[in-house]
Amino acid sequence: MVTIEERLRVEEFLFKEARLADESRYSEWEALAEDDMHYWVPAEAGQDPDDGRISILNDNRTRLATRIRQLNTGVRHAQVPPSRMCRIISNVEIETIADGEYFVRSNVVLYEYRIQADKEMEVWPARVEHKLRMRDGEMKMFSKHILLLNSEGPVRGLSFII
Amino acid sequence: MLDNSRPSEGIRFEELILDDRVHSTLYTDSEVFEAEMDSIFRNGWVFICHDSEIPKAGDFVRRNVGRDPVFAVRGRDGEISVIVNRCAHRGNIICQEERGNAKAFVCQYHGWAYDTKGGLVDVPYPAGFKGDFSCHGLERLAKVDSYQGFVFASFNPTVPSLGDHLGRATELIDRAVEMSPVGRINLSGGWVRHQLNCNWKMLPENDTDGYHVNFVHPSFAQAIRSNYDEAVLQDEESLKSEAKDWGNGHTELNFSPSYSRPLEWFGCAEDRYPSYSKALREAYGQEKGDKILLDGPPHAVIFPNLFLGEMNIVRFEPVAPGVGLHIHTPMYLEGVDDDVNQRILRQSEGALGPTAFLLADDSVIAERTQLALAGKGGWLDLSRGAEREVTDDNGVVVGHLTDETSNRGFWRHYKQVMQGPDQSSPTAAAAAA
Numbered sequence: 071m072v073t074i075e076e077r078l079r080v081e082e083f084l085f086k087e088a089r090l091a092d093e094s095r096y097s098e099w100e101a102l103a104e105d106d107m108h109y110w111v112p113a114e115a116g117q118d119p120d121d122g123r124i125s126i127l128n129d130n131r132t133r134l135a136t137r138i139r140q141l142n143t144g145v146r147h148a149q150v151p152p153s154r155m156c157r158i159i160s161n162v163e164i165e166t167i168a169d170g171e172y173f174v175r176s177n178v179v180l181y182e183y184r185i186q187a188d189k190e191m192e193v194w195p196a197r198v199e200h201k202l203r204m205r206d207g208e209m210k211m212f213s214k215h216i217l218l219l220n221s222e223g224p225v226r227g228l229s230f231i232i
Numbered sequence: 233m234l235d236n237s238r239p240s241e242g243i244r245f246e247e248l249i250l251d252d253r254v255h256s257t258l259y260t261d262s263e264v265f266e267a268e269m270d271s272i273f274r275n276g277w278v279f280i281c282h283d284s285e286i287p288k289a290g291d292f293v294r295r296n297v298g299r300d301p302v303f304a305v306r307g308r309d310g311e312i313s314v315i316v317n318r319c320a321h322r323g324n325i326i327c328q329e330e331r332g333n334a335k336a337f338v339c340q341y342h343g344w345a346y347d348t349k350g351g352l353v354d355v356p357y358p359a360g361f362k363g364d365f366s367c368h369g370l371e372r373l374a375k376v377d378s379y380q381g382f383v384f385a386s387f388n389p390t391v392p393s394l395g396d397h398l399g400r401a402t403e404l405i406d407r408a409v410e411m412s413p414v415g416r417i418n419l420s421g422g423w424v425r426h427q428l429n430c431n432w433k434m435l436p437e438n439d440t441d442g443y444h445v446n447f448v449h450p451s452f453a454q455a456i457r458s459n460y461d462e463a464v465l466q467d468e469e470s471l472k473s474e475a476k477d478w479g480n481g482h483t484e485l486n487f488s489p490s491y492s493r494p495l496e497w498f499g500c501a502e503d504r505y506p507s508y509s510k511a512l513r514e515a516y517g518q519e520k521g522d523k524i525l526l527d528g529p530p531h532a533v534i535f536p537n538l539f540l541g542e543m544n545i546v547r548f549e550p551v552a553p554g555v556g557l558h559i560h561t562p563m564y565l566e567g568v569d570d571d572v573n574q575r576i577l578r579q580s581e582g583a584l585g586p587t588a589f590l591l592a593d594d595s596v597i598a599e600r601t602q603l604a605l606a607g608k609g610g611w612l613d614l615s616r617g618a619e620r621e622v623t624d625d626n627g628v629v630v631g632h633l634t635d636e637t638s639n640r641g642f643w644r645h646y647k648q649v650m651q652g653p654d655q656s657s658p659t660a661a662a663a664a665a
């Protein structure tokens with residue numbers, strides 16, 4: 071069981087992380103990620119990240135930095151202009167992994183208004199698993215796994231921060 | 233049974249496809265799409281799967297041939313059948329799982345059971361069944377053949393041989409599998425199904441378009457140093473890579489002339505994977521081993537639906553005139569250390585699919601093109617470089633990387649296929665070249 075204060079801190083983090091992603095504030099979002107970050111969207115239900123099966127996205131910290139660098143060029147056509155997004159977060163469950171480290175499950179529905187080609191609304195429901203850690207009084211993430219309900223596809227372009 | 237009332241009869245392909253341009257209705261018109269499903273996807277050869285996906289008896293994978301649902305299954309005799317996924321009783325899906333292993337396929341509607349060849353073996357409440365088991369099997373695709381483990385099939389019992397269809401392009405497939413010291417690839421990595429809201433033909437066309445890279449992928453070039461800096465991102469005079477038309481609609485971007493170091497195509501130095509280079513030289517001899525290490529894998533489309541995308545294998549799937557799927561898997565190599573295959577996997581995730589550094593941008597550009605072609609449409613120009621392409625000793629047409637040699641090759645073959653067997657022959661492309 072986590073305390074009310076811990077729950078508030080965790081939820082505050084989730085909301086902030088979601089807002090920075092929604093608003094495509096790439097570098098501010100990246101600053102929430104620790105050096106051991108694992109950012110992952112599996113392609114199949116029940117997939118293990120190390121089983122040799124392909125993922126939709128499988129970034130260590132270095133590759134995540136590359137991803138953010140690409141978005142920050144301003145000529146990543148898939149996100150020019152950036153999608154307009156809004157994620158609704160619910161069903162937050164928190165477990166303590168170690169002192170000041172948390173495993174957090176949530177359900178997320180992301181509404182994406184795609185405006186790069188045709189104007190369309192896309193909906194991305196997902197179960198999301200974060201691993202968070204308190205460091206120097208600030209909450210950071212060292213893992214974000216996004217288990218898309220439709221990961222087995224077909225999947226439309228997904229070049230924003232999910 | 234093949235439908236002989238060809239829907240393409242009313243469409244005048246000779247007026248829509250000229251040597252140097254094509255009309256946009258080819259990407260938008262639903263009658264054209266229906267005609268393609270018949271002439272290309274039912275009458276011709278279509279890539280189904282690689283035999284490494286179904287290594288054991290009873291192993292199966294589901295696929296679509298055009299829009300027809302099928303599954304490929306390995307029988308007890310080791311032979312692969314490609315079977316229409318539709319119960320012979322009243323049409324239910326027979327094979328429900330995407331992949332797996334089965335001794336028999338039992339329909340979940342009324343329980344008819346079929347063996348791995350599609351033969352009917354059991355019917356519940358048999359007293360009421362007055363038919364003949366041998367006449368109630370599942371529909372099998374008339375022709376199944378393979379090359380280097382790549383399994384192709386056709387509904388057409390009189391389709392010319394797979395060898396005729398592949399023609400010289402067997403060399404491209406050879407180059408892909410020879411990236412392995414034992415000459416075997418393994419497609420066990422699973423597939424990512426990326427949907428693009430554009431016509432399926434834009435996928436093979438763009439995958440062998442060497443002209444767009446500077447404009448569609450500047451963010452990639454700025455953010456990532458890669459082998460593509462040398463292969464595709466130079467100015468016009470310095471570019472050594474080539475666009476090629478291998479005949480029969482098979483096309484290639486040949487990056488090899490741009491590479492000057494072994495494993496440059498893999499984005500690393502040779503000493504990164506010493507046992508890999510050693511194994512290749514031991515397997516193929518010093519000279520050929522050196523060449524493989526220098527040239528790297530092919531970047532080529534096998535008409536109509538297979539892309540040998542360097543260290544990836546891609547299937548194209550048409551869904552509707554304005555919807556296509558680009559479905560990819562890492563091309564794992566047999567006989568190499570795990571770290572080589574790990575790198576292949578990570579590069580595959582980086583290059584292809586919905587979140588990729590490259591394909592996400594291609595997909596937005598393709599979707600914008602599809603939008604621009606709505607309504608009455610107009611002509612698309614494919615003339616670039618026609619005057620400076622040359623035909624090499626093997627009959628392959630070779631152009632500058634940025635020239636539309638590959639696109640013209642695709643459309644020349646497409647036109648023959650769509651106009652029907654009377655006006656096309658497998659060797660016509662060679663004669664024209």
Ligand code: FES
Pocket residue numbers: 319320321322323324339340341342343344
């Ligand atoms: S539809 Fe398959 S048994 Fe009836």
Ligand SMILES: [Fe+2]
Pocket residue numbers: 438444445448449590594
């Ligand atoms: Fe591209």
